[in-house]
Amino acid sequence: MRIVASVLLQAGVFGYISGRLDATASLTLSCTGFGAAAVLFNAALMVRRVRRGPAAASPKATGLLALMNVVTAVTFLGFYASLSWVPSALATGIETAIGPAVLALLGLAGYGRRPTRQGAAAAAVLVLLGLGIAWSFTGTGGVQPSAGTALGLALVAGAGIGAAVLALISAKLGQRGVDPVYVTAHRFHLTYLCGGALLLAAGGPGLQWGAEPLTLLLLGVLAVTIPLFLLQAGLQRADPMVAMVLLTTLPGATYLAETLFHGAFNATSLALICCLIAVASWYARLSRPEATGGSSRAVRRRNSATTASTGA
Numbered sequence: 328m329r330i331v332a333s334v335l336l337q338a339g340v341f342g343y344i345s346g347r348l349d350a351t352a353s354l355t356l357s358c359t360g361f362g363a364a365a366v367l368f369n370a371a372l373m374v375r376r377v378r379r380g381p382a383a384a385s386p387k388a389t390g391l392l393a394l395m396n397v398v399t400a401v402t403f404l405g406f407y408a409s410l411s412w413v414p415s416a417l418a419t420g421i422e423t424a425i426g427p428a429v430l431a432l433l434g435l436a437g438y439g440r441r442p443t444r445q446g447a448a449a450a451a452v453l454v455l456l457g458l459g460i461a462w463s464f465t466g467t468g469g470v471q472p473s474a475g476t477a478l479g480l481a482l483v484a485g486a487g488i489g490a491a492v493l494a495l496i497s498a499k500l501g502q503r504g505v506d507p508v509y510v511t512a513h514r515f516h517l518t519y520l521c522g523g524a525l526l527l528a529a530g531g532p533g534l535q536w537g538a539e540p541l542t543l544l545l546l547g548v549l550a551v552t553i554p555l556f557l558l559q560a561g562l563q564r565a566d567p568m569v570a571m572v573l574l575t576t577l578p579g580a581t582y583l584a585e586t587l588f589h590g591a592f593n594a595t596s597l598a599l600i601c602c603l604i605a606v607a608s609w610y611a612r613l614s615r616p617e618a619t620g621g622s623s624r625a626v627r628r629r630n631s632a633t634t635a636s637t638g639a
Contacts, residue, residue, distance in 0.1 A: 328561075329557045329560045329564075330574070332377050332554075333554040333555070334574065334576055334580060335580060336549060336554040336557070337554045337581075338419075338577055339579030339580075339584050340549050341410075341581045341584065342551040342580075342581050342583070342586075342588050343546075344410065344415070345410065345416070345585050345588075345589070346589065348410065350408065350411040350529065351529050353408055354408065355526060356546055356547050356550065357403065357404060357518070357519075358522040358526060359543060360550055360552050361515040361518045361549030361551055362519040364511055364515050364551060364555065365515050366554065367552060368509075368511045368512035369512045371508055372508065372512050372631070387477050388503055388505050391499055391500055391501075391503075392510070395496050395510070396513075396515075396516055397517060398492050398496065399514050400517040400518040400521050400609075401485060402486045402489030402490055402493060403486070403489075403551075404484045404522055404525070405482040405483070405486045405489070406486035409486070410479075411475075411479070412475040413479035414585065415581050415585065416458075416578050416585050416600070417478070418462060419577045420457060420460040420578035420596075420599075420600055421457045421461060421486040421487060422490060423457075423487070423575040423577055423607075424456055424457025424460070425484060425491070426490050426491045427449075427453050427489075427568065427607060429487065429488050429491035430442075430450075431446060431447050432451040433495065436498075440568060450610060452606050456606065460578070460600060460603070461480060463593060476488040490571070490574070494562055494570050495567050496565070497510075497562035497567075498562065498565075499561050500563055501557050505564055507559045510559055511555065511559050568610070571607075572607045574621075575603055575607040575608075576625070578603070579597070579601060579604055582596065582600055620622035
């Protein structure tokens, strides 16, 4: 439920801001959202330590949290920057299509659960559907191909890889019993620092921040601070593949929000997004531990029966 709530909140905000923010405003949104998350959840930790005393000691997960800081910065700064060049539905569609395929490749490399043949095929289909979504936006007049579009798609691809790695790291933290509040308080430091540096290099917050400071702050909290805490809490309790499948609903929800706020509609894009969600759901069913475990147990039972009959 936490992941679903995170998806719905992000989709609504992404649909609203799509096409409204320039590159500087996107960086400002990132800095305010991630900075607010760090301040809010560090304050929550301080209150907890005052109330609980030594019982609220920090867990031993420094290495994982350091890695999460790096991957979070690359993933989210890349994604929010991409919204300056490509529609949010396109960005989320490509990102979520890549995620399951990356998890499958990492499983083959020994990180996470090894995918089945059917699962690997489904992951390949998801990538093709992601490319189809990109074509439906760029090849039918929705988005004009340009250097900016290419850069935006490259950033989204990097974000999709990062999202899969974050799912694995979150699962590891959950296995160690690390509190999601503690994780959220410490995972964004590199993100808002790098975002602030990029913002200064781009010339500062810009006119849009000066004209609408409270609006951008509110959007940062709604797009980043609240949904990413909900997502973190969900990722630490869910199987990484199941979590990535739930996240494939984000592009469809985002596209509906874009249609609501902006009025544009592309039936081909929506149909491809629905196909992506359907294939990803089937892929998650194949990847469930109980499904793979059940088939393995069945093989062992057959082997045992064969051995017993031979021995007789």
